Amino acid sequence: MSRTAAPPAAAPPRRPAPAGGARRPGPLRRLSPAARLAAAFLAPAIVLYLVFVLIPLVQSVWLSLHEWDGVNPVKTFVGLGNYLDLMDDRLFGVSLRNTLIWVGLGTAASLALALGLALLAWGTGRGFAVFRTLYFMPQVLPTVVVGIVWGWIYHPSFGVLNKGLEAVGLGSLARGWLGDPDIAVYAILAASVWASIGLSFVIFSAALNNVSAELLDAAKVDGANALQRFRHVIVPQLSHAVTLVTSLLLIHNFQAFDMVWVMTRGGPQNSTQLIATYTYQNAFADNQVGYGAALSVVLTVICLIVTVVFVRLRERTSEV
């Protein structure tokens, strides 16, 4: 904190003390004008943040130690009971597995597709702006709308997917994509990946534009083939972008809720529940508020661990 912009707090007051001297200077008056402005500027944001974000975050932990239906004035303290119940809850297992599929497979798929597209579009000159505009578009649309549109694509009787499969003679593969408990979660994930490629594509494209052309030419002159150039010249210069995109996608996939809620509400037979949707269902549909809070704490802890690990990784790669 060497760059203290404000004059030191002990600086003499700019104006002489008010005549009469009856009023003792309050704590705020003793601050410099800059510090007083800062306090006034921070106050509204901090109050809102405390009441609606920080205190609820702490309360989540507190609620998770209780059994409560959301209505009864009395909350029963059960200690770690809710967490022990999680262990025996088959649906928690399903939602944890699905969340890990979203975070693992979803992140990997978005990453690979975005990188592939960025490499293809690299150096397309004026056309690039058009591709970027189109690829990024799903990213700005409401997830609800994406869910509805993909619900149409997967529709068993008039969806594009089944019609397309029939048209190329693969009609036997056609099915109700969102009605099959083994497939539904992957079908929804595909829609989510589709909608989240745009941002990764933009970041990768920006990074590719910074790849040193001199190094590439030098490698070419030295006889490195395309694959070698990709592996040894391009990839090392993209490492920062890769960790950045990965951490963004991880956070995005942990928070997934809308897409599942719109397309299946966690069904069929709860096969598409994520921790987020299962939390919502417990807390707001089944009146298991304490249990829902325990689920949300689990999500928070996993999310924070992963985020912190990736922030560390990013710091390390940026030092190289």
Add this chain to the structure above:
Amino acid sequence: MAVPTLTAPAPSPAPAPGKPPSRRRGWTTLRYVALIGAALVFVGPFVWIWISSLRESTDIGRDPFGLPTELNWDNYYNAFVTGRFGSYLGNTFLYVAFVVPLVLLLASMAAYALTLVRTRVTGLLFVLILLGVMVPFQSIMIPQYYVVRDLGLLGSYWGIIVPSLALGLPFGIFLMRAFFLTLPAELRDAARVDGASELRVFWHVMLPLARPGILSLAVFQFMFTWNAFLIPLLYGQHENLRPVASGIMFFVGEYNTDRAAIAAAVTLTCLPVIITYLFLQRYFIAGMTAGALK
């Protein structure tokens, strides 16, 4: 030229002349076919919906991919009036009109304060705010629901506006702080020497210089407020409070056989964001990547 030749010729010491031009052209064609194919995959579904919104529902059932025989604007009338989309759109505009300027103002003020006074206290505050950027909304939504209820905000417009505002602040402060940090402190000192008050320095000197940051935050917050789904699902249960993003769910539930009307509703929900995006694309992308890159 990322992966120019998959069937690479034997490495020759003279690079360019050894490559047959036809293979080069073949590769370029292939590359553009793939890029255009991808563009169709991203935009096609929406074009399909827009076309469907001008057809008859019975026609869509018979042939999902046909073109409209005549432009059927009744679907929009149905969505707007029968499906209450007029009221949903009005609510969304109201939320945007309150949340976006308030987030901009409060986040800019707080971010400026964090860069103006750099002590251990403000450092700690910034770390706490970063926590708010990282945790998912689902981590706080349960107690937050009861906070909103106990404050008596449930069932009013404020019940959606105030939590949205509070949730927008952490990222807003994060983004604006990064912008204020790029401004030279000498500007501030020069204004002070000229006798400007601290408030004047902020409002007339520093804030105008942070304009690109404010614009990025504005489009980001606009998109976030327009698209928000879970907040209105929790706090806007009543029909009169629903914005388009959650209203469309109820619409789909009620009119699930009237596909043309659903298509019209989807189009109405997308159009304002798409138009804003096309005009302010630069700021959309900056807003979404800036937080990440800083």
